Amino acid sequence: MNHNQKQVSGEKSNMLPLHLSNKDHGIVSTVFQHSFNIKFPNLLCHVGNISESLSATGITIDDEYMESLLKDVDVGDRVLYTKEQFFIYTNMAIKIISLSDLVEIDLQLPKITFDRISLEQIIDVFKVINFAEDWGLGNQYTPQKVVDMIRLSQSTAEQTKTLNFLYGRGRGLTPSGDDIMVGNLSILTAARYPQLTTWQNSVRHRLQLGGTTDVSESYINATLEGYTSKKMVAFLKVLQVGEIAQLQPAMLAIQDFGHTSGTDTLLGMYAAFTILQNLHSNL
């Protein structure tokens, strides 16, 4: 017998089992209009509705149940994860989300090559984005300057300097600099960039120093572990398959995330593609 009050439909990231242990206790850390976050010891889990993109560290559930949850769930509510269920202790009732009801989605960064779609073609597609207008770092800097800064960061010292600039820069739950960093790291990981480890180590080091939001930190960690959002996976799979016609829609789907987060992520991705282009042209 399923004793849940409601059979939930939705999706879950395949990264969750790596960071959730049976009987983990969490706490509702933030509640938004359509979603909320639960902070567990090793995971900041995003609970969103199904119309949002599944993140590496989250789940999505159907709108009806999400609505009923949001009526009761409040910041500070305790949460227990046990037997593949979240038990959220609200004022009025225990709210249950059964993860076993959700479809698991593979959000590991897929390996990409540029045999079918060349880097030039990809970079061309990125040119439709007006980064200067849509990104989150305003007018103080130009997007190209940031891209160049990343592209030219070859040594650990340069990377550290770049990361110091980006890390936690900007407003919001995921500061723009972090989104740029996540976009960049995601592409480098998927492309198996030879100096990836150097970048990863630099990022890990910077993470330890702190200075950004929990949510952002969580996404950066997920990227370091090779996980990303469902939209990023979809974009990378277009590259894998070589469906060039789908490239722009997949890219624009990423842009349609958050206020500036999508554009910022795309800028980081663009920077990574220019790094890869340099690499290929030097071969």
Place this chain on the structure above:
Amino acid sequence: MLYTVIRKNSYQDSINLMLLTQNISSMPGVKEVQVMMGTDANKDIFNEAGLLTNEAKAAEPNDMMIVLDADQKNVMNDVLEQIDKFLSDLSVKSDDQAADSKSVTNWDDAMESMPDANLAVISVPGIYAADEIDNALDHNLNAFVFSDNVSLADEARLKQKAHKKGLLVMGPDCGTGIVSNVPLAFTNVVRSGNIGLVGASGTGIQEVTSMIERLGGGVTHAIGTGGRDLSDKVGAITMEDAIVGLAHHDPTEVIGIISKPPAKEVRDDVVSLLHSIDKPVVAIFLGEKPDHHEDSVYLAHTLEETSRILMDLSNGKQVKDNYYSEVPLIEADPQLDGKHIIGLYSGGTLAYEAGMMVSEALNLGGIISDEGYVLRAKGNEVLDLGDDIYTQGRPHPMIDPRIRIEKINEYAANPDTGVILLDDVLGYGTDDTMAESLADAVNTASRKHPRIKFIATVVGTREDPQDYDAARKILQKAGIIVLDSNAQAVRYALNLVGKDVNEPAKKVVPYTGAIREVPAPSESILDLLYTKPRVVNIGVAEFLDPVIKFGGTGVQYNWKPIAGGNQKMIKIIKKVKALQKRNDENTKIIDAYKKATPFLVDVVPAGTVISELKGHTLLHAGPPIEYDEMTEPMQDGCIGAVLFEGWADNEADARKLLESGDVKFLCNHDVNAVGPMGGITSAHMAVLVIKNTLKNNYAYCTMNEGIGKVLRFGAYNDEVINRLKWMANTLAPTLSKALKKLDGGLNVNVMMAKAITMGDEFHQRNIAASLVFLKEVAPLIVSLDIPEKDKQDVIQFLADTDQFFLSIMMATGKSVVDAARTYKHGTVVTTMTRNGKDFGIRISGLGNQWFTAPVNTPKGLFFTGFTQDDANPDIGDSAIAETVGFGGMAMIAAPGVTRFVGAGGFKDAQRISNEMAKITLDRNPNFTIPTWDYQGTAIGIDIVKVVETGITPIINTGIASKIAGVGQVGAGTVHAPLACFEKALVAYADSMGLLDNTEKESVEKDLVKE
């Protein structure tokens, strides 16, 4: 001087009446007043209070007893007025609630209304509680039983039954519970959390849950077991089933157990179970002083310690060795040296805890249980003012502060008193202004005795209906020292008198006792734990409010004791209801009602079809009666019949003949006939002939004579006799000839089906049916080869006689029941009739046997110049209408009639018909009523339902003058007397071999007394 008012059949639950008594006690001129239902137990309370008057002695369990001690008689008028106001406020509230939630009056409707119910909340008087728990379990519901006074044997039996069915019985005498965060009865509002409690103690649960909430934790379930669950007779059935349930309830990570020390074997068994589950447990057996913990079972000494260990476990923290401050909470007050500690508690477990701590600290030999005292040693006294001794006939001290105020004054005046401990228990069910009442009392006492220290604890949360912080402030403002827990309050009191508690550190030691396999919980219990409760709330309506507010769903069962609380009758009902074939048998009777096919086939002299009408024989209405017992309208009808038949020339001779005994009387019903009002029928009077082709049986009824001076109301002047002759000589033959033109007669069902949609109920209103009849017969009459004047007269008479169809319906009803009566089984009423002295019924299973009881007198509206005093007692065979589902049973079909019969407006008609449907078994689809959402008429009055509900059929009727010759004086309604249904039920049970001689004699003796 004592004044008594007995309100018959005015049931109210005991809580309402206690609140009412409290409300009226302070009225000017009232020395003492008590309002209670007339149960034997309540009479004992009246007796002890010196209020048991003779009138009160005679009250029945369903009667409300009001006894007032006052110097002035007119005080009673004020009291009655206030009672009405109080109760009408309740009913208004009840109506308002009804708009939001459902309410029912029996189990069948409750389960129909809420088929997925999983919990019965039972708060009926204790004497009935066991039956309702049984009913709940039979409907596969868990039970939360607020009611007390259930025998220990019943408790054990019911819990065993529940266990076998995989259900929980929480209680009896369970004052507190939380199920899926829904507070039940007297409970605090606590957020959800990973702590689950099982407790045999009401205020123990309240203290622990409230503290956990205030410490930032949460409790999702707090399952009360009732105080006797851990007795050796019950064997902790509920506690163990609840523990097993919580052990399998994934969101519950920590379990708390609260109980007084159980019997050793039971304790060992429970502890063994606690060690067998894989969740940590905190157990307090209040009164025991544990010096260690055992593995994952942590043993606490006080309720506060219990809460704090639970909180640490809930937060994943290590359990500490000691939860008590090393230093006293306050320095000793030299003024209080040698003074006594007094505890005046509303919460039993809080009193118990206080008694235990004071006794331990002062070495007083332990707690006691003696007339409300928990501790009474060397001047130190702790009272549980919620003990039965203080609550019989008055509200609990959590609701009513009076007893506490009395005791505060009493103890404060004692020069040896040093400290008085108090509790203020908040939450659902408790008084909203207790803090104010206690503060006022303490202010008053402190002014006179400033040396005395008052210390209090407030049991509650900030989410309770009362404001926890405000309550503390009110108490503090009055100079009361308020502590965060009862244990702290008691320790503070001890510190003030120079003493302290001794709470050594506790280490965890290995458990060496037995462990056992933990059984799987039932699906029902898991469902209870994982979902919001779906409640059938039986009794106190207020208990449903928090259920709805906190996300549960529910139906209000406005409970009344069945059979008016008559225990002997209740037993008989149970036995009869257990008869396996009865339902099928009743269905056969109902089928015969539904399948009846009555045709009006002829109109003939009665003597030609009723062979018994030979010589000087007259038929009368109602059950058998002799001439000298008849009321005047019937006697005078007999005179009219004698004159009509020519057996005498004048009234005096006619009366002489009748008084001589030379006239034989038979009741209509015994000769396939019925007659309106007096129902007097003689051989040459014309009768309508109905043939029911279902069984090809015939039934007869005299024709309606119109209004004004008529024989059926006892008039017999020349006008009456001449009309009867015209009816016999002209009307009858004309109609007979007309009907003979139709093959098989006139289909009555068709006429009635039309007329009921046109506003007739066929007893008090027949105008539509009479016109439909006229529409059918007028063309036939016109076509007859008879004098035109006869045609003219007959049609004019039919057009003028609105109630002409009444007699057709009556003969029809008789033909219907007689066809059904050929099957002699079951408990369906097949006859209801009245002779002005007795109301008589027959039932399907007992053939021609009559069951009678004195008739009631109809009430209603009277013609100008007449009043209720003119009314003759109920009379006539016309109740055949109600027997087959018409008349009062179908009041809603004829809203035009309801005002005329004094029943009120349309909603009253609807209410009456809905009520009548509660005593019937089925609907007749042949006669659907538009104003009743096209439901069919309610048919098949079941004597079991009548006796069970106390609802008797309502009869729409004309009212005859009790004075000879006056005739009809009004119209109204009258209820059949319950006693004839009770007699029929007893006889039926006896006929089925369900009664032994002692039972039969005892119950028959009671019925005779009635």
